[in-house]
Amino acid sequence: MKILVCTTSFQKITNGPTKFANFLYQKCQASSDLEVHVLTEDIPKEGIRLYKCHIGFLKKILPVAPVYRMIKYYAKSEDLNSIYNFDYIIYNNAIYGLIHAFFKNNVVGMINDYNNQKNISSGFVFSYSFLKKSIFKYFEKKAIKHSHLILTNSEFLTKELKCHYPKYTRKIKRLYKGIELKENLRKNNYHWRVEDVNSIKILFVKNDFITGGLRILAKSLAFINLHFTVTIAGPDLKFEEEIKSYFQSPNIELNFIGRQSQKQVFNHMATQHIFCVPSLQEALGVANLEALNIGIPVVSTDAGGIPEALGYGSCGFLCKVADAVSLSDALQACIYNFEERNRKVLNGFKHVKKFKAEFIINNLNSILNERV
Numbered sequence: 001m002k003i004l005v006c007t008t009s010f011q012k013i014t015n016g017p018t019k020f021a022n023f024l025y026q027k028c029q030a031s032s033d034l035e036v037h038v039l040t041e042d043i044p045k046e047g048i049r050l051y052k053c054h055i056g057f058l059k060k061i062l063p064v065a066p067v068y069r070m071i072k073y074y075a076k077s078e079d080l081n082s083i084y085n086f087d088y089i090i091y092n093n094a095i096y097g098l099i100h101a102f103f104k105n106n107v108v109g110m111i112n113d114y115n116n117q118k119n120i121s122s123g124f125v126f127s128y129s130f131l132k133k134s135i136f137k138y139f140e141k142k143a144i145k146h147s148h149l150i151l152t153n154s155e156f157l158t159k160e161l162k163c164h165y166p167k168y169t170r171k172i173k174r175l176y177k178g179i180e181l182k183e184n185l186r187k188n189n190y191h192w193r194v195e196d197v198n199s200i201k202i203l204f205v206k207n208d209f210i211t212g213g214l215r216i217l218a219k220s221l222a223f224i225n226l227h228f229t230v231t232i233a234g235p236d237l238k239f240e241e242e243i244k245s246y247f248q249s250p251n252i253e254l255n256f257i258g259r260q261s262q263k264q265v266f267n268h269m270a271t272q273h274i275f276c277v278p279s280l281q282e283a284l285g286v287a288n289l290e291a292l293n294i295g296i297p298v299v300s301t302d303a304g305g306i307p308e309a310l311g312y313g314s315c316g317f318l319c320k321v322a323d324a325v326s327l328s329d330a331l332q333a334c335i336y337n338f339e340e341r342n343r344k345v346l347n348g349f350k351h352v353k354k355f356k357a358e359f360i361i362n363n364l365n366s367i368l369n370e371r372v
Contacts, residue, residue, distance in 0.1 A: 001368065002035045002084055006053070006073050007092035010040035013262060014207060016153060016286040017092045017112050020177040023357050024364075025050070033365050037084065039076055051080060066139055070099040088368055094143040094150060095136060101146040108368070109147040111140065112177075113283045114160050114304065144168050149367065151175045154284040154305035173367050178357035179289050186270040188296040190345045194335050199227045199253065203272035203296070205265055205287050206279070207234040213278035213301065215246050219324035220278075222249035224332060231255040231272060233265060269294040274334055276300065278319065278327050285309045288316065289355050292348035297341050299330050309355075315348035 007021040021038060028036035029049070037049040046052050053076045058068045073096055077089055087106065091097030094109025101107035115133070144150055144165050150172045152158045158174040165172070194200070202221070206212035214232070221228050230252060232243060237258045247254050260268070265287075269275060275291040276299040284305040291298050292309075298316035300306050310316035319330035334341050 001033060001087045001365065002037070003088045003090055003368075004037045004039055004077060004080060004084070004086045005090045005092065006039045006077060006097065008041055008069070008096065010038060010042045010050075011044075012042060015112075016177045016284070017110060019179075019286070020110075020360070021092055023178070023180070023360060027358075027361060034361055037080065037086070039073065039080065051076070066095060066135065067099075069096050073097070074100040074103075088148075090151075094147060095139045097147065098139055098143045101143060101148070105148055107147050108149045108151060109143050110151045110153075111144075111157065111161060112153050114157055114281065141165070144172075147171070149173060151367070152283070153177050154308055156305035156308055157283045173370075175360070175363055175367060176284075176355050177286065178355045178360050179286060179293060179352070180357045181293055181353065185266055185294060188270050188272075188294050188345075190295050190297055190342060192273060193338055194226070197273065199229045200274065200335060201272040202228055202230045203233070203268050203275050204230060204277055205233045205260075205268075205275075206277050207236075207259075209235045209239065209243060211280050213280050213322065213327075214243065216278050216280075216322055216324050216327055217276060218246035218249070218252070220327035220331060221247075221252050223325065223328040224335075225251070226335070227251050227253070229253045229255060231257060231268060233257050233260040233268060266290070266294060269296045272296060274299055274331070276327075276331065278321075279303050279306060280322055282306050289352055292316070292345075292352040295345050295349065297334050297345055298348070299327070299334050301327070311347060311351045315344050315351045317344070 005021050005024060009018045010021055013019055013022060024036045025038050028034045039051045039053050041053045041055045043052055053073055055072055058064050077100060088108050089100060089106060090108045092110050094111050097107050097109045152161060152174050155174055158172055161172050162169040204214060228251060240256050244254060269291055275296045278301045280303060282304045288298055288300060288309045292315055298310060300316060301321045302318045303321045307318060317330040317334045319326040
């Protein structure tokens, strides 16, 4: 089976969908039931089964930008299709495949978050954020209607979409994007006790630090009578002063390291005491799965698909969303309960195997071969 994956980002691996596109491309080059080609704007030059979609300056101007991208990807995809005759065209963001799906019946769209299903009535009607959300919500609805299939990244998101779009439940399928369970990764030494630690080292990794709940984390740590060193990876350096303003409590030392490669993030996971991204919303949370694989104790919220990623609490400590007191309690449970912490880490090593990236190819194959 030949497929073309259209993804706006490919070279810069900053999220689950980009990792998914990279994994498919790399693993299906040698031998596979899937022959995977990739179309992206995020490469300097083309390679084997790797093609560049040239996007101009209009890509940043609303409301033209999304339609402009749809046209560009559709045109380039059709040029490639005339050569390779793809069985399916998969869009990493279903919205950008809308025009393609309107004219062709072999377009598969991926929806990786539930931002567009959320209520958009709050805020000023003529604000930029309101306009952007309104446009994307409209396009998402149309993409779901016209696409052959819609792939989600969690059971939670699958249920959300089916609830919002009941007419199209049969075409909405869950496909875990998965993580690579590399055996040579350095593991975390989670057998520490609070009385032997001078400063509890907390790791926060998320580009969108506001949605990641960083302000809530700062408030929660101020409630705990211990010293903390918080390492923050992901946010751009231009946000350093704003982030520092969150952490005014004298018991917290800040280590702001900005953007990090995946390898660097894994190294930090192996050397910190707790991984904590108390997200306000999250469809699944691949970073939590990566933390489980390395063995760093995880504390997070019960937002969206996070409980699913953490075995509904069997593999990590869960708290209420946007609740600093609840997060403080969860952090203290992790810090002071040595036996429970170790048990959750061991459970995590087993649980994360169901998200093994090697399952993606067979699972995707099965979904594409199903009759909708």
